[in-house]
Amino acid sequence: MSTTPTSAGDLALPITDPGLERRLKVQLARVEELLARHASSRSTFVTEAARHLLEAGGKRFRPLLVLLAAEAGPNPDAEEVRTAACVVELTHLASLYHDDVMDEALVRRGADSANVRWDNHVAILTGDFLFARSSELTAELGRDAVRIQSKTFAQLVEGQILEGIDPEPGVDPVDHHLEVVAGKTGALIATSALYGARFAGASPEIERALTAYGDIVGTAFQLSDDILDIASETGESGKTPGTDLREGVPTLPVLLAKRSTDPADARLLELLESDLATDDAAHAECLALLRAHPAMDEARRYVVGRAHQAKDLLTALPAGPVRDALEAFADVVAVRTS
Numbered sequence: 001m002s003t004t005p006t007s008a009g010d011l012a013l014p015i016t017d018p019g020l021e022r023r024l025k026v027q028l029a030r031v032e033e034l035l036a037r038h039a040s041s042r043s044t045f046v047t048e049a050a051r052h053l054l055e056a057g058g059k060r061f062r063p064l065l066v067l068l069a070a071e072a073g074p075n076p077d078a079e080e081v082r083t084a085a086c087v088v089e090l091t092h093l094a095s096l097y098h099d100d101v102m103d104e105a106l107v108r109r110g111a112d113s114a115n116v117r118w119d120n121h122v123a124i125l126t127g128d129f130l131f132a133r134s135s136e137l138t139a140e141l142g143r144d145a146v147r148i149q150s151k152t153f154a155q156l157v158e159g160q161i162l163e164g165i166d167p168e169p170g171v172d173p174v175d176h177h178l179e180v181v182a183g184k185t186g187a188l189i190a191t192s193a194l195y196g197a198r199f200a201g202a203s204p205e206i207e208r209a210l211t212a213y214g215d216i217v218g219t220a221f222q223l224s225d226d227i228l229d230i231a232s233e234t235g236e237s238g239k240t241p242g243t244d245l246r247e248g249v250p251t252l253p254v255l256l257a258k259r260s261t262d263p264a265d266a267r268l269l270e271l272l273e274s275d276l277a278t279d280d281a282a283h284a285e286c287l288a289l290l291r292a293h294p295a296m297d298e299a300r301r302y303v304v305g306r307a308h309q310a311k312d313l314l315t316a317l318p319a320g321p322v323r324d325a326l327e328a329f330a331d332v333v334a335v336r337t338s
């Protein structure tokens with residue numbers, strides 16, 4: 001199990017332009033200070049719980065996207081840009097505390113999840129605390145930001161609720177799943193791009209393009225994460241592989257495999273219908289069959305296709321290092337190894 005997820009000093013993104021890389025690192029370090037400051041309480045215990053996952057690592061994809069999108073505007077150094085970067089990471093962090101309780105996850109960012117380190121009560125309330133901090137900070141960004149943040153939060157929660165229920169009659173399970181993913185992950189990543197563009201003063205056209213880009217990249221990010229949950233054998237993701245399967249959470253490769261009418265898939269389909277939460281042997285067999293199934297490549301192709309769509313939207317930006325970095329961001333997200 002990897003215990004060294006990306007540190008804040010490294011960018012989880014290949015940037016070829018040294019000037020842009022330097023600017024992003026300086027900005028991200030300032031965001032990191034803000035995060036530590038806002039994830040703190042007058043209570044030592046609450047501060048420890050709130051900083052637990054923050055200090056465990058993480059790729060800081062969302063703040064990085066805020067900072068990168070801001071580079072498409074005339075004022076990338078605006079204080080509001082860093083505040084917005086802090087807001088999206090705190091919101092994300094809050095959701096992880098809750099998510100790990102719901103998933104009964106043991107490991108997050110290579111560390112014990114908060115529910116394991118303490119208990120479900122502490123994990124849920126710490127998520128609430130971080131979300132409150134994020135909301136307080138959003139108020140500094142003005143009324144529109146509060147409205148955007150509220151809408152985003154609702155989408156996040158709706159996506160998470162929809163994940164646990166069956167599609168409505170007549171709705172294809174894959175389409176239902178894509179709606180879930182767009183809500184629970186796409187929405188906050190779209191908002192990250194929107195905040196960056198807006199608070200750096202980018203034009204409405206660029207703001208629209210980057211928001212649409214963020215929405216697609218965010219969806220691809222989650223789909224890629226789900227593929228990794230199946231494909232990863234070593235826990236390089238900083239999480240326990242096979243968790244979705246064990247918890248019966250539907251993901252794209254599983255839903256695509258379930259479409260199969262090939263008799264050779266009978267055993268896999270039977271296992272997918274069984275309770276994999278308690279039977280370790282069945283879980284291991286199912287994971288092995290799924291890893292070797294063509295649905296994995298089909299899912300990977302779908303994600304790469306989405307990344308291409310996202311990159312096409314970037315033609316609204318002038319060619320140059322910022323556009324190149326946003327293209328690289330879409331590529332990194334589509335083909336994740338951690």
Ligand code: FPP
Nearest residue numbers: 091094095098099127131156157160184185
């Ligand atoms: C990770 O999904 C979960 C999310 C992206 C969103 C979860 C949203 C909530 C729990 C709503 C509550 C939110 C707040 C802000 C208090 P996953 O389990 O597929 O990903 P994982 O592999 O990283 O666990």
Ligand code: MG
Nearest residue numbers: 099100103105
């Ligand atoms: Mg989870």
